[in-house]
Structure formats: C-alpha cells, structure tokens
Amino acid sequence: MAGLLRVRGASQVVQVCREGEKVLRGASMKDIAVIQGENGRGVGLVVDGNGLIADLGFDDVLDAKYSDWSFKETVLANGSSVLPGFVDAHTHPVWVGDRVNEFAMKLAGATYMDIHKSGGGINFTVQCVRSATHKELYDPLVQRLWSMMRCGTTTVEAKSGYGLETESEVKMLEVLNNARQEHPMDLSITYCGAHAVPRGLSSDEATLSIIEEQIPTISDLSSKGQIHVDNIDVFCEKGVFDLEQSRRILAAGKREGWRINFHGDELHPMGSGELAGELEAAAVSHLEEISDAGIAAMSQCGSIGVLLPTTAYMLRLRQPPARKMIEKGMAIALGSDFNPNAYCYSMPLVMHLACVNLRLSMEESLVAATINAAAALGLSDVCGSIEVGKKADLVILSAPKWENIIYQFGCHRDCIQHVIKEGNIVYSTKEEAIDVS
Numbered sequence: 011m012a013g014l015l016r017v018r019g020a021s022q023v024v025q026v027c028r029e030g031e032k033v034l035r036g037a038s039m040k041d042i043a044v045i046q047g048e049n050g051r052g053v054g055l056v057v058d059g060n061g062l063i064a065d066l067g068f069d070d071v072l073d074a075k076y077s078d079w080s081f082k083e084t085v086l087a088n089g090s091s092v093l094p095g096f097v098d099a100h101t102h103p104v105w106v107g108d109r110v111n112e113f114a115m116k117l118a119g120a121t122y123m124d125i126h127k128s129g130g131g132i133n134f135t136v137q138c139v140r141s142a143t144h145k146e147l148y149d150p151l152v153q154r155l156w157s158m159m160r161c162g163t164t165t166v167e168a169k170s171g172y173g174l175e176t177e178s179e180v181k182m183l184e185v186l187n188n189a190r191q192e193h194p195m196d197l198s199i200t201y202c203g204a205h206a207v208p209r210g211l212s213s214d215e216a217t218l219s220i221i222e223e224q225i226p227t228i229s230d231l232s233s234k235g236q237i238h239v240d241n242i243d244v245f246c247e248k249g250v251f252d253l254e255q256s257r258r259i260l261a262a263g264k265r266e267g268w269r270i271n272f273h274g275d276e277l278h279p280m281g282s283g284e285l286a287g288e289l290e291a292a293a294v295s296h297l298e299e300i301s302d303a304g305i306a307a308m309s310q311c312g313s314i315g316v317l318l319p320t321t322a323y324m325l326r327l328r329q330p331p332a333r334k335m336i337e338k339g340m341a342i343a344l345g346s347d348f349n350p351n352a353y354c355y356s357m358p359l360v361m362h363l364a365c366v367n368l369r370l371s372m373e374e375s376l377v378a379a380t381i382n383a384a385a386a387l388g389l390s391d392v393c394g395s396i397e398v399g400k401k402a403d404l405v406i407l408s409a410p411k412w413e414n415i416i417y418q419f420g421c422h423r424d425c426i427q428h429v430i431k432e433g434n435i436v437y438s439t440k441e442e443a444i445d446v447s
Contacts, residue, residue, distance in 0.1 A: 014433035018054035020087035021410040027395040033385040057402040061432030091412040095164025095403030096357040097383035100345025107138030109350040132206040139172040164403035171202030198387040204244035241271040248278040286313040293386040309340040314386040318347040319363035332368040343383040358422035404430040
C-alpha cells in the first residue's frame with residue numbers, strides 16, 4: 011500500500027488525548043497523553059494517503075507492521091518531540107491599514123475606548139477595508155496565514171467584522187472563503203458584522219441592519235453555495251452592543267445554523283457568561299470581567315471560554331480568572347486575537363503568556379491551544395490531538411521535550427523544525443531530515 015508520510019525517530023509523540031476526548035476540563039487538563047521513547051527506541055507515526063493518522067507508537071513495531079507500505083516522504087525526527095498542530099481559536103486576519111500609532115497612544119495612557127472614540131480602533135480599519143479591493147485584502151491574508159503556519163498553527167478561526175455593512179462584510183467573507191479553498195490552513199469562518207457600531211448609526215439601528223439586512227443576505231449567499239459561514243460573533247460591550255442587542259443578533263445567527271462564538275465581558279461585566287448559558291453558545295472570547303454566575307452558566311452548558319492573553323497584555327487589562335474557570339469545571343481554550351490592535355501570529359507566545367499571566371501550567375496551556383481550541387470551533391473530532399483517524403496536523407520540534415515550545419520564549423521559530431498539514435510538509439527548517447522516496 012501507499013502512504014503519504016512516515017515520521018520516525020522521535021523522542022516523544024505528544025498525543026494530548028488518547029481516548030477520543032473532545033474537550034478536557036479541570037484536572038484532566040494536566041493529564042496529557044504522551045508516547046515516550048525508551049531504551050533507544052524511537053517513536054513515530056504513519057499517515058495514510060488521505061492525510062489521516064493511520065497508526066502511532068514505537069518505530070520498530072511500526073516498521074514491521076507497515077513494511078509493505080511505500081511512503082511519499084519520511085521525516086527523521088532525530089530525537090525530537092512531535093506535537094499536534096496548534097489551533098488558534100480567535101483571530102481577525104482580514105484587514106489593511108497600519109495602526110502602529112495606536113500602540114504609542116496606549117503607552118501614553120489611552121484606553122481602548124479612548125482610541126475608539128477618537129476615530130481610531132475598529133472604525134479606522136473599517137474605513138480602510140471598505141475602500142480596499144478583494145485582492146488588496148486577500149494578499150495580506152494569505153501572507154498572515156503562512157506566518158501563522160510557520161509558528162505551528164494549522165487551524166484558525168477567522169472573522170469578518172471590519173466592514174460593518176452588507177457589501178463590505180460579504181467582501182470579507184468572500185476573501186476568507188477563497189483562502190479556505192486555496193490555502194492549506196483550515197479556516198473556521200465567523201461572521202462578525204456586529205464588531206462595532208458604524209458611524210452615523212445608533213446601536214439599535216445597527217442591530218436592525220444586521221438582523222434584517224446583513225444576516226439574510228449572507229444566509230442567501232450561503233444557501234447558494236457562494237460563501238460558507240461557521241460561526242456568528244458580536245462584541246457585547248458597554249458602548250457597543252448591549253446584552254439585549256447581542257441576544258437578538260446571536261439568536262438570529264443561530265437560526266441560520268451558525269455556531270454562537272462571541273466577544274464578551276472584556277472591558278466591563280456585561281453578563282456575557284450568563285447569556286452564553288442561556289443561548290448555549292459554543293464559545294465566548296475574552297472574559298476578563300466574567301462573573302461567578304457567568305462561569306457557572308458556561309460550565310453547566312459546556313460553553314468554552316476562549317482566553318486571549320495577548321489582548322489583556324497589550325491593553326493592560328485585568329487578566330481573565332483562568333484558574334477559577336478551571337477549578338469550576340469550565341473548559342478554556344486559547345487564541346492569539348491577531349488583529350491590528352494585538353499583532354501576534356504566534357500560538358507558542360500565547361501559550362507562554364497564558365502560563366505566566368494566567369497561571370496555567372504548561373500542560374493546561376498546551377491543551378487550551380490544541381484539543382480545547384478545536385472544541386471551541388466544533389472541530390475536535392478531526393484535529394487538536396494526535397490520534398488514529400484524525401488529520402495529520404503536526405509540529406515537530408528541534409528539542410526532545412515538548413515543553414521547550416513554551417519555555418523558549420519568543421524563540422519558537424528556532425524550536426520548530428517542521429510543520430505538517432494533513433500529512434504534507436508545509437514548512438521546514440531541516441530539509442536534510444526529509445527523505446523523499
């Protein structure tokens with residue numbers, strides 16, 4: 011038989027899950043599955059012709075078992091660690107327009123809402139996106155996806171939200187759908203027309219526009235197969251969309267079959283966690299200001315908290331109560347929140363910040379950036395762990411212990427040898443370690 015890829019000679023294969031778990035909570039976040047080489051026996055895995063993991067374990071066992079298979083490529087891991095590809099559960103990757111000046115404003119003491127009210131922030135990017143062509147949005151998106159992939163990310167949640175009116179929101183969704191078809195990165199696409207209140211409209215008027223015009227138009231295009239949408243998002247925040255407006259927008263999206271995955275409790279306590287429980291949301295992001303009742307509601311309904319340590323760091327916000335969430339049985343995931351306000355591609359950097367600032371252990375941080383992030387997107391049955399039948403999305407390190415990807419702060423590009431997407435090598439710094447049959 012013919013296989014796509016053979017990985018051999020690793021010091022360890024970090025499965026994360028071994029029993030088909032779709033999400034990990036509480037103490038189980040520290041009990042990750044690892045196949046460890048021993049007594050000179052390396053470990054590895056076999057990828058079939060469909061890019062799925064066919065088997066994994068000790069090399070000598072796999073060599074004997076698959077002696078009649080021919081592989082397109084073999085990666086010699088040479089005592090390195092193999093991890094699942096990272097899943098970035100929250101990004102805003104489609105935009106043009108430089109906002110580096112806002113970083114200086116933040117350093118001088120301006121808050122997020124100060125910048126927003128002065129004409130900067132989201133509304134500045136909206137102006138740029140509305141005037142941009144499809145190509146002007148597509149080209150930088152593709153470059154960003156490759157940059158994320160070089161950092162080990164193989165699946166990304168990607169939002170619209172810099173259009174704020176029908177034509178531009180559709181344009182962003184078309185750009186994301188084109189990238190989904192043409193780039194190896196897996197994209198979970200989110201409609202986020204309620205990212206901000208457009209200039210000239212009240213929040214009530216914007217809510218009506220979204221429910222009565224944007225959502226029906228996007229749904230119609232989706233029914234015709236012209237675009238695909240997975241999730242609906244709203245920025246539930248004081249001065250943006252209040253709780254009732256958010257409820258109406260999210261419920262309208264849910265009726266279209268879109269998963270609810272929204273911004274909540276970031277700058278002010280809005281009751282977003284409680285709303286997530288009411289609407290049975292798949293996930294809520296940020297949650298710096300979540301209440302105890304919100305944590306309980308999300309824990310009970312299974313909604314996942316997507317924590318964004320880069321944003322809290324950049325905006326000097328209070329950190330979300332990650333330890334309390336874990337102790338109360340709430341599932342947490344991680345995202346980079348890549349956007350003009352938090353310019354970070356790197357999930358290894360996000361994991362490091364989660365360990366230092368959110369007080370996560372390295373195991374908890376890895377879980378939050380793999381299987382739990384996949385669960386937040388409804389994808390943990392196909393990615394987020396190294397298990398038979400899942401996509402062969404892999405990161406192979408230059409170090410024998412997986413913890414180095416978090417420990418080597420800001421040095422992940424040196425730590426990563428290969429990034430593999432569905433059995434295909436999409437990035438490599440060690441070409442000599444690849445044998446092409």
